[in-house]
Amino acid sequence: MMRYMTAETINLEELAAKARAGLDAATDEAALEAWRVAHLGRKGTLTSVLRRLGSLEMEERRRIGGEANKLKAELEAALEEKLSDLHGQRIAATIQEGQIDVTLPGRSKRVGRLHPITQTLRQVVDIFVSLGFSVAEGPEVETDYYNFEALLLDRDHPARDMQDTLYVDYVRDGVYPFMMRTHTSPNQVRFMEEHKPPIRVVVPGKCYRNEATDPTHEWMITQIEILAVDEGISLADLKGTLFEFAKRMFGQERKVRFRCDYFPYVEPGVDMAIDCFLCGGRGCRTCHREGWIEIMGAGMVHPKILANMGYDADRVTGFAAGMGAERIALLLHGIEDIRRFYQNDLRFLEQF
Amino acid sequence: MRVSFKWLAEYVDIDLGPEEVGHRLTMAGLEMERIERVGGDWDEEFITVGHVLSVDAHPNADRLRLATVDYGGDDPLTVACGAPNVAVGQKIAFARAGARLIDGRSGKSAVLKPAKIRGVESSGMVCSEKELGLSGEHEGILVLDAGAPVGAPLSQYLGGSILDLDVTPNRPDWLSMLGVAREVAALTGTVVREPEHTYEELDDPAPARVSVEIADPDLCFRYVASVIEGVKLGPSPSWMQERLNAAGMRPINNVVDITNYVMLEVGQPLHAFDFSTVGGEKIIVRRAKEGEKLITLDGERRELTADMLVIADEKKPVALAGVMGGAESEVTEETQTILLESATFHAPNIRRTASHLKSRTEASARFEKGLSPELAMVAAQRATKLLVELAGGRALHGLVDNYPAPVKEIRIDVTRRRLEQVLGIDLPTSTVREALTSLGFGCKWEPPEHYQVRVPYWRTDVDIPDDIAEEVARIVGYDQIPTKNLGGDIPPAIPQPLRDLRERLRDALAAAGMQEVITYSLTTSEELKRVLPEGQLEQLLRVVNPLSAEHEYLRPVLRGSVLKTLAANVRQREGEVALFEASRVYLPRSGELPDEQEHIVGVVTGTRDDRWGRSSDEPVDFYDAKGYAQAALQVAGVEGTFEAAEDFGLLPGRTAVVSAGGARVGVIGQLHPSVASSFGIDRDVYLFELVVDDLLPAVQAGVAYAPLMRFPPVVQDIALVVESSQPAEDVRRLIERHELVLAAEVFDVYEGEGVPADRKSLAFSVTYQSAEKTLTDKEVARAQSEILKRLSDELNAELRG
C-alpha cells in the first residue's frame, strides 16, 4: 500500500542539517528572509513536512510531528537570534560612524527675560494670591482726594512732609488737584468704594516721589499694597499674614520683627523687619549692622477711613501693608545701587 | 532729634546702656538711627580736665603765651598757647604728649609729640573744640564748666553717647528731652523728674507792665508773657553750652541759649524781645497787613501777606509768629528788660508761612506739628526761672496769660472688647492700666467693660480708642501680640482681564527672545518731539515741579523712552538687540484724570545670530519685528492682520497697521532713519506698538474650537506668479476661501531670473481637507484648478511653469 509514506522518506535530520547550514551562511537581512521563506515559509521545507504528516500512521505521525515541531521552534529561535545580532551590529556600526562632539554649543536660541522688577512683583503678588487675595490696579495719576485726603492726610498734615509730591500742571480752584501718586495706598480707598467686606486685595503699581536719587533712593518706585478687611481681623492677623509672606519670600527659617511706627492712615501702625538673611542677624553692610532689615510699613486701617467707606467701623476692622519691589529685589540679589533698575543696562538686566 | 544720654539722665534714672535704650525706643515707635559717641577716641590717660594756674608772656613770640596747667599729675606743665581766650582759673581740656588729636590746621588725626615752640619746651596743649573733634571751632580754646574735676579723663567728663532719633510727625513731644525721658521711663519702669520751674519774683505784677491782645484767636490759642528786668547779656554757662552743642545747636548768648535750651528740654519754642522796642507796652497777635514789611533776625527783609500771623506792638510787627523774630526787637548788650514769649499757634498756619518764606526753623518744626497750649505755661515758667538764675534777671510777679478758650482734657471711653478686637488679645486690665499710667495717661477701670482714659496734655496725637490700643500695644511690646492666620471666608476672586492679558503678552515676548525694560514714566520734551507729530506736545500733561527737565512730561507713548534705552545699549552690542516695554501711557482728558492705557512697544535692530550665536552679516528686518508681534498675538489667542499704512516716525512703504477682531490694535514698521539718528542710532530699527486695551475685546471674543478631522489631509505646494506689488496676504486669503482648503501658508518669495521683471513668485503650502471623507486625487485636482481660475480672474496670478 503506497498510501502511507514511510518514516524514511521524511528525513528530518537531513532537512535540519541543510537548514542550519543555510542559516549559518546567511549574513544579511535579505538572505535571512530568503532562508525563512525556503524553510519556514508557507511553501518551505519544514512546512511541507508538517503538511504531509497526515499521510503517516498514527504512531509515526506523533513521533515525526513532534520532532518536526521541535525543529521548527529551534529554527525560529535561531533566526530570531541571528536577526537580533544583525540589528545590533547595524546599530553598533551607526554609532561608530555617527559619533558627534557633544561638547559643541547648542544651536543658538535667543532667550529673552523679564525685567527684575517684573519678576519680583510677580513673586510677591503670587504669594498673596495663594493666600486668597485678589489682584487689582489703580491709576498712577491720582487726585488729591485719593492720594491724601481720603487717607486722612489733610493739606496741612505734617506727614505730607514724608511724601514729596510731583503735581500735574493743571489748576482747579487755585490748587493742583492731580498728582503722580506717591504710594499705592489710594487703592485702599478706591477698592473699598467698589467692594464690601470681606476684602483681600493686593495692588501693585508704580509710584513717584519728588526726591533726589542716590544708591538707596529712586524717584520712581514700584509699591505693593495689601489690604484685608472683615469682621474679626486684628493686629494678630496682620502679624500672621505678613510673617507667612516673609517666610515664603525670603525663606522658611526667617524671623520677623514687628515694631510700632506711624502712618496717618493706620492705627496702630507697624513696621515689619526680617532678620538679615545675608548675615543671619549678626550684622552686616546690608542690614546696617543691625541684623534686621525693614521691608514693610503696615497697620490696622484707621477706623475713620472704614467709616468714611460706609462700613460699620465698630464691627469691621482691617489691616493694610505696603512694600517696595525695588527694595526687595535689591535685597534678594545683593544689588548695590537702586538706580540700576531703570538705567536698563542690558549687562545688568540679562543677569536675572 | 539728637538726645545726649547724659542729659537724658537728668530727667530719668537709666540702668541700661544707650544701645538697649535705643532699641526699646525703636520698638516703641521712636526709631534710633544711630548712636554717636562723643569723645570715644579721647585717651583717658593723656586727655584730662586741666586747671589754668597762670598765664605768662612767651619770651620769643608776641602772639603766644605760656600757660601753666594743673592736669592732675604730680607737677603742673607749662605749655605754649596761641588762643586769645586762655585765662587764669579756667577749667580746660588738656592733652599731654602721646594724646591723639586732630590737627587744627590740616584736620588730620595725629599723635601729639613734645616740641620746642619758639625755643620753649612744650609737652602738652590746651585744646580747641576742633582739636577734640567736637566741632570746627578753632578760634579759641574750649572752656569747661568751673565745676569740672581737675585730672578727670575728659572722655568721662565731657564724652558720652548721643542718640540720633527719627521723630515721627505725630509726636511733637518727642522733639524734647522731657518727652523722650517720659518714653524711656515708661519703657524701663521708672518715673520722670520734671524740671523745676519755681523762682523768686519781684513785687511788681507783670500784667501791669504789659498787656497781650490776641486779635486772631483762630491762629493763636494762648499767649503767655513774662517780664524780666536787669538781664545781663553774656555767655551762658558751659554746661548749657555743652548740652546745646550735643543737641546740634550753636550757643549764642545766655538769653538766646536759655530759650533754645528750654525748647529742647520741654518742646515749646520761646522768644525773647527787648522790651524797650515794644511800643506802647502792648503785644498784639494779629494777621499781617498785606504788604507789611518785617526785617527778620536773619537780616532778610520780608514782605508779609494777610494770611501770616505776626506779633506786633501798637504800630508795627516785631516778629513773625512761630517762625522767626524781628531784627529790631532782638535782645542786645543794651537790653535792660526782656519780654519772654511762650505761645501756641495754629499749626497749619505756621507750616504754610514757614514753607512760603522758605524758612523752616527749629521753632516752626515744633509749632507745625501742633503743640498743647498747656505747654506754653510750663515753658514760660521754666525759662523765666533760668533767666533769673543764669542771666542775672529779676522777674516781675506773675505771668501775663491770654488764653481765650482753654482746651479741655481729652477723655476716651475705651472698651475691653475694642482692645481685643484691634489687638487680637484680651490683655489683663492691670497690664492695660500700667502701660497707660506709665506714659502719664490717667486710666480708671470700670468693670466689666470700660476703661476711662484721660490723655495727658502733651499727647496731642491721641483722641480715639484705637490710639489707646496702640499705646498699650507698644508699651507691652508688639512681640506680645499673638500671630494668627486670616480666617473667615475667602472673598470672591475679581477678574482682571486687562492685567492678565498684559502679563501674558509680557511672557510671550520674553519667551520669543525679547528683553523687557522698564523706563521712567516722565520724560523730556525733546524726546517726545522726536516721536510725536508737531503740535501734540503742547497738549500733553507735565508735572509742575519736576526733579529735572529729564522727568517732566507724562508720556503719551512709550516709543521715545524705549528708543533711548535702545540707543544706550546698541553702542556696546553686536548682533540682534530686541527690547520691549509694557507700561502705562497718559492721554490727557479735559478736567479729568488722564486716560491711562496699557501699551507695549518692541524694538529690534542689529544682525541675526548665526548657528554659533554670533552676529551674522544678515541684518534683521521688518519680519523679525513682525515675528515678535505675531508671537505675542498668538499667545493671546488672536490672529492679527497687517495692512500697509503710514504712521508718524515710521518709514512709508515699510509700515503696517495691526488689527485684531476688526479693530486697530497697533502699528508696526521700520523706524524712519531720521528719527533713528535723532536718537543717535545709525542702523535700521524695526518697531511695533500694541495697545493692550484695544486688543482686549478681540482676546475676550475667545478662540473658536474646531473639532479634529477624522479624514487625512492632502498637502500640496503651488508656486504662483503675481505682480510685484501684490500683497501675499490677499492671495493667501483667496486660496483659503475655497471650501476644501483648511489652510494656506506662504513659504517662499522669489524675484529674479525666470520671473518677469515686474512680477514675483509666491510659494504656498495648501492643506486640503474634508470633514466628510478622504479626498481623492481627482477632487484635489479639481479644487486646485478652481482656485487657480479665481486667482487668475481676481488677482492676475498664474501658476509658475
Ligand SMILES: [Zn+2]
Ligand atoms: Zn546683615
